[in-house]
Amino acid sequence: RLRTAAEGLAAAATARATAAEAEAQAAARRATTAEAAAQDAARRTGFAEEARRLAEAQAAEQVRLADSARAQVALLTRQIESLRAEIARLVAALDLEEAQGRDREAQITLLGQRLNAALAARVEELQRYRSDFFGRLRQVLGERPEVRIVGDRFVFQGEVLFGPASAELSDEGRRQVRDLARVLLEIAPQIPQDVAWVLRVDGHADRTPIRSQRFASNWELAAARAIAVAQLLIAEGLPANRVAAASFGDTQPIDAGDGPAAFARNRRIELRLTDR
Structure with missing residues (x-):
């Protein structure tokens, strides 16, 4: 009976050992799976972090490009306003020059008319004295x-x-x-x-x-x-x-x-x- 009991105990111990081994193997497998999962999670976490950093870098670059574009737009706007002001100044100067030119032309025309009138009067006066001169010569010379x-x-x-x-x-x-x-x-x-x-x-x-x-x-x-x-x-x-x-x-x-x-x-x- 003792032998039978011992054999039973041994079998039970063996079964328990087998079960423990199986449990250990299962635990090892679970550990391996957990480790793999942990490694996968770590990899995923690294990818996410890298993606986050990349996204942040891209966002920062977009912000920089947007700021640069806004600065360029502001510069071009100032240049356009300066050109518009210069064009307005030139147009005003041309308008003034044209107005002054018209005034000068009017003055020249008026002076020309006065000069022509004065010359015509002088010519008429000289013609009168010429007629007197010829008339007197006729009287003298016969x-x-x-x-x-x-x-x-x-x-x-x-x-x-x-x-x-x-x-x-x-x-x-x-x-x-x-x-x-x-x-x-x-x-x-x-x-x-x-x-x-x-x-x-x-x-x-x-x-x-x-x-x-x-x-x-x-x-x-x-x-x-x-x-x-x-x-x-x-x-x-x-x-x-x-x-x-x-x-x-x-x-x-x-x-x-x-x-x-x-x-x-x-x-x-x-x-x-x-x-x-």
Whole structure:
């Protein structure tokens, strides 16, 4: 009985040992599973932490980018406002310049109108004195065929004043020029001082070539004749600043003919009362 009891106890102990071993194995398996679960949880926790850190970093980067974008927008806004202000200033300056330009144009137009009116008045005044001058010359010189009025010019034929191919005034020529000077001296004081009149003495020649040691061309002959008349007018008392001499040679004929009569008409001294 004791043996049987011992065997029973041994079997029971064995069973308990087997059960304990099984329990230990199960516990080991549970521990392994728990460890695996713990490791998995740890891994998951690490992933979550990494994801959290990554998310935080991304969020911080987004905040930084947003702040940078807002700063860029603010800078661009300030630049746009500055450009708008500059454009407004330029537009205002252009408007002012255009307004001033219109004012200047109006002033220039007004001044031009006044100047034209003043010039027209002076021309009219000079025309009146020119008419008086020509009228007085007609009275003094009479109706002589060798002295005539052509437009606004008083014309002396060359033969009236000078000998052939000569620039020396003849006695008759001196008398004619002195009569002319006397008329001018009577009229000159009546002309206002601010009327810039001048008596222009124009010398003209025909186109016959001149053969003279003194004059190389008809232009020089015509110039010498005009100067001779001008010098005598000044010697008779006409102010030198009111007398001018010019030569046109044979360039402005009044008769295009080829005969002696045409040539005689082209040899002439013309007097013109004009402005400077």
